[in-house]
Amino acid sequence: MCGIVGYVGRDEALPIILEGLRRLEYRGYDSAGVAVLDDRLTVVKRAGKLEELVRALEAGDRPSGTVGMGHTRWATHGEPTDANAHPHLDCTGRIAVIHNGIIENFADLRAGLEKRGHTLASETDTECIAHLIEERADGDLADAVRATVKELEGAYAIVVLSLDDPGRIVGAKVSSPLIVGLGDGETLLASDIPAVLSRTTSVIPVEEGQVVEVTADGVAFSDFDGAQLFPQPFEVEWDVARAQKGGFDDFMLKEIHEQPSAIRDTLVGRVRSNGLLSLDELHMDADLFREVNKVFVVACGTAFHAGLVAKYAIEHWTRMPVEIEIASEFRYRDPVLGPDTLTIAVSQSGETIDTLEAARHAARQGSHVLAVTNTVGSSLAREAHGVLYTHAGPEIGVAATKTFATQMVALHLTALYLAQVRVAMYPEEIAEVVEHMNALPQQVKATLSLDGQVQDLAARYQNARDVLFIGRHTGYPAALEGALKLKEISYVHAEGHPAGELKHGPIALVEPGVPVVAIATECHVYPKMLSNIQEVRARGADVIAVATEGDEAIGEIAQHVVFVPRTPELLAPVVVTVPLQLLAYHVAKLRGCDVDKPRNLAKSVTVE
Numbered sequence: 001m002c003g004i005v006g007y008v009g010r011d012e013a014l015p016i017i018l019e020g021l022r023r024l025e026y027r028g029y030d031s032a033g034v035a036v037l038d039d040r041l042t043v044v045k046r047a048g049k050l051e052e053l054v055r056a057l058e059a060g061d062r063p064s065g066t067v068g069m070g071h072t073r074w075a076t077h078g079e080p081t082d083a084n085a086h087p088h089l090d091c092t093g094r095i096a097v098i099h100n101g102i103i104e105n106f107a108d109l110r111a112g113l114e115k116r117g118h119t120l121a122s123e124t125d126t127e128c129i130a131h132l133i134e135e136r137a138d139g140d141l142a143d144a145v146r147a148t149v150k151e152l153e154g155a156y157a158i159v160v161l162s163l164d165d166p167g168r169i170v171g172a173k174v175s176s177p178l179i180v181g182l183g184d185g186e187t188l189l190a191s192d193i194p195a196v197l198s199r200t201t202s203v204i205p206v207e208e209g210q211v212v213e214v215t216a217d218g219v220a221f222s223d224f225d226g227a228q229l230f231p232q233p234f235e236v237e238w239d240v241a242r243a244q245k246g247g248f249d250d251f252m253l254k255e256i257h258e259q260p261s262a263i264r265d266t267l268v269g270r271v272r273s274n275g276l277l278s279l280d281e282l283h284m285d286a287d288l289f290r291e292v293n294k295v296f297v298v299a300c301g302t303a304f305h306a307g308l309v310a311k312y313a314i315e316h317w318t319r320m321p322v323e324i325e326i327a328s329e330f331r332y333r334d335p336v337l338g339p340d341t342l343t344i345a346v347s348q349s350g351e352t353i354d355t356l357e358a359a360r361h362a363a364r365q366g367s368h369v370l371a372v373t374n375t376v377g378s379s380l381a382r383e384a385h386g387v388l389y390t391h392a393g394p395e396i397g398v399a400a401t402k403t404f405a406t407q408m409v410a411l412h413l414t415a416l417y418l419a420q421v422r423v424a425m426y427p428e429e430i431a432e433v434v435e436h437m438n439a440l441p442q443q444v445k446a447t448l449s450l451d452g453q454v455q456d457l458a459a460r461y462q463n464a465r466d467v468l469f470i471g472r473h474t475g476y477p478a479a480l481e482g483a484l485k486l487k488e489i490s491y492v493h494a495e496g497h498p499a500g501e502l503k504h505g506p507i508a509l510v511e512p513g514v515p516v517v518a519i520a521t522e523c524h525v526y527p528k529m530l531s532n533i534q535e536v537r538a539r540g541a542d543v544i545a546v547a548t549e550g551d552e553a554i555g556e557i558a559q560h561v562v563f564v565p566r567t568p569e570l571l572a573p574v575v576v577t578v579p580l581q582l583l584a585y586h587v588a589k590l591r592g593c594d595v596d597k598p599r600n601l602a603k604s605v606t607v608e
């Protein structure tokens with residue numbers, strides 16, 4: 001998500017920090033800031049692009065210190081404003097903090113700090129950290145950081161500097177990435193390797209639960225209890241372009257592999273310890289969710305497929321009817337909307353004009369509009385009555401991958417929350433689903449290890465003229481998404497169909513050798529799915545089944561089987577789409593396509 005650069009060395013810190021931040025710009029951000037130490041602590045931060053920050057720095061006294069840090073923020077808590085940009089300061093203005101990640105318990109921490117007399121200047125979760133360190137400012141800075149991180153829940157990489165401890169910066173990591181770059185008479189800290197490559201190729205990744213004390217002479221590692229650690233550096237052999245892709249060949253592949261952490265970030269802070277949901281962040285009255293009697297979901301493309309999964313979940317868990325519609329159609333028909341309806345608008349970018357206009361139309365008709373989006377401060381987020389952010393981090397590949405997974409997870413959370421406030425499910429039932437959701441990051445990670453098998457399948461079918469994707473129940477939206485991924489990045493004709501619908505027309509496309517990808521994971525319509533697979537086999541199709549681990553019978557009827565971990569059927573698309581994304585990716589690569597920038601497509605579609 002956010003970009004972090006820290007520097008302690010022999011040269012002026014500011015140009016090195018700005019250069020590092022520029023190398024992280026590709027990730028997307030909405031504000032930027034720096035803190036530099038010399039005989040004072042200078043903090044400058046601005047909403048907008050780095051140029052805004054540079055202009056502000058040029059207009060003031062340029063700090064010349066050799067210790068400092070910089071940050072590009074991709075907003076999660078609070079709009080992208082100057083005040084919410086990092087670094088954040090404590091009450092004394094002597095301690096500065098930058099942060100990547102989400103502090104789950106920040107509302108409690110903030111309340112406690114305010115009670116104890118602190119004044120907070122931003123809406124961010126990050127600022128709490130500076131004030132918590134301030135309360136321990138009497139002692140050693142690293143000790144203060146160690147004591148503070150024990151109070152934090154969530155995911156974070158933080159970097160701290162203090163005017164009372166010039167000559168070093170301190171970092172800590174839980175879940176969010178942080179690396180140390182070892183230079184000649186200088187040491188850097190960064191969220192990503194590209195930020196340090198102009199100064200050094202010698203890197204040590206900071207591991208979970210570690211604190212690093214960085215000086216010009218090197219780095220000291222310890223755990224949160226202060227026990228010393230001695231990790232070894234490695235040499236980075238990537239160029240900047242490859243490093244920006246995390247060592248992967250393309251952003252799309254990187255983003256497919258980021259799905260476990262993206263899903264974890266979507267869940268963070270939304271589930272209480274008793275397994276029930278806490279979505280106060282929606283700022284929509286729980287009574288409203290009790291009073292509505294119908295849900296509309298509007299979205300386009302991949303977001304529409306996530307919405308379709310949500311329809312199954314909301315109807316099953318809340319027993320409320322759900323209508324889902326492609327946003328560009330919804331806005332031009334005359335849907336029956338009113339104050340007794342909830343409209344969920346799903347959009348990664350929050351700027352897709354059709355989804356935005358559909359949401360505006362629903363609001364004009366009196367419907368309550370909830371946005372599910374990845375982009376804080378987007379038009380959709382600003383205009384909706386409530387927002388649930390997906391927290392997937394910036395997605396650069398045009399093909400939606402991690403944002404699809406996190407849209408589904410955010411919509412599952414929404415569905416369960418509706419069930420919770422409407423008392424449509426017992427608390428134990430909700431807690432049980434949540435437990436399965438907590439297992440998703442690990443299950444998606446395990447599914448990513450199928451890459452080699454999927455690559456072989458891609459090699460076999462790369463020259464197919466048509467590929468059919470079929471599924472039932474939540475396997476149907478997964479089939480639609482598999483087909484969309486394949487066609488949009490490899491230009492192979494692909495169609496997704498409900499498997500039961502084949503015999504009403506599409507089965508005419510099946511002839512010997514046509515690949516049919518069948519989503520056949522365990523669910524209540526699994527036996528019917530097997531019959532549909534038999535139908536295409538009987539007409540000569542090559543069936544690639546995506547099935548549940550341990551399903552031995554499927555091998556009897558499908559030529560190829562990709563086994564994925566067992567997941568409840570309403571959650572299954574989160575796991576099932578991973579091999580479909582990989583299949584599309586490898587077919588596209590084998591056909592020489594530019595997977596990150598497929599022809600004719602844009603990441604954000606702001607025209608009708």
Ligand code: AGP
Nearest residue numbers: 301302303347348349352399400
């Ligand atoms: C899918 O890979 C595409 N990027 C596309 O279908 C996308 O999901 C659609 O354009 C909607 O975009 P949004 O989520 O930003 O609204």
